[in-house]
Every structure is written in C-alpha cells, then in structure tokens.
Amino acid sequence: MLGSDKIEIHPAALKSCGLFAGLSDSQLEELIACLRLEKWPRGGRIVTAGEWSDALHVIYRGGVDILRQVVTREGEGEEKIAALREGNTFGEMALVDRQPCTASVVANTDSVIFTLEHADLPKLDPRIYAAMLVNLTREANRRLRSLDQHFAVSLFSNLEQTRFRPLSKV
Secondary structure: OOEEEEOOOOOHHHHOOHHHOOOOHHHHHHHHOOOEEEEEOOOOEEEOOOOEOOEEEEEEEOEEEEEEEEEEOOEEEEEEEEEEEOOOEEOHHHHHHOOEOOOEEEEOOOEEEEEEEHHHHHHOOHHHHHHHHHHHHHHHHHHHHHHHHHHHHHHHHHHHHHHOOOOOOO
C-alpha cells in the first residue's frame, strides 16, 4: 500500500456506487467519516484469498482484478475472473459474514480505494446500514441470477456435447 489517510471527500464521489444508492448527502457525510483512504500501486495485493477480512472496499480511482486459485495440469496458480473499475465494490461478503476471503484482489493500475471496516458499522446511523444491506442484497441477487444463467448455458452446452458425441467402437 502506498499510503493511508483520513479522507476529505464530497458525497458526490460515492453516489455512483450502487451500494450507497438512496442515501442522502448528510448520510453519505456520516459514512465518509468512517471510511479510510488507501492508495495502492499497480500490482499491489489488496486482499489475499484464504486470509481473514472484515472490510468493504470501494474503488474511487483506478481498478482491480479479482483472482481465484486454480489447479491445472501445470500446477496451482491464479486466474482472473473479473476486473472492477471506479465505483465498483469488493469485500461485501467479508463485511457481513467476516470469513476468510474467497478470492484475491490486485490493483491493475495505481488505485485509490475507500475501506469500511466491520468495527465502524456501529458508528453509523442504523438507517444507513439498513440501506446498505438492502442494496447489498439486490447486488447479490443480480450476481446470483447472472451465475444461474451462466451455469444453465454451460450445463446445456455440456449436455449437447454429450448427446451428440459419436459412440466409440468396442
């Protein structure tokens, strides 16, 4: 990490983030008081799969790659499964369930990230936290629907390949 500071930022900077949809400027100001600013260089590992975390991260500037651990014939490694940009969030599950991270996150360019830790949630007006949970639930549902569709297409493709595969000679 390049550095960490308390932030001086306007609510407008968070309005593009769906997690904070519906929050008023005064509620966003309250939230901003709990955020920590982190600056990451390109290649900086923000989160490591398997490590414990309890923080939500909002990309203010720059972008990150989401990496999953994979095992191939050549050995173990990481595979990029998503790229996130300004206004996107990651770590939502860690903020809520406080479990080890399921993926690693690496800055794909110099990046500025806002971080909200679980310990800061009690400092927030309960209405802010409730609105964030509703927005988080909506986003989780969108992601689940997308995965369901992807799984269905993949399953159908595998079934079609199996169905029309020529029988081998005995």
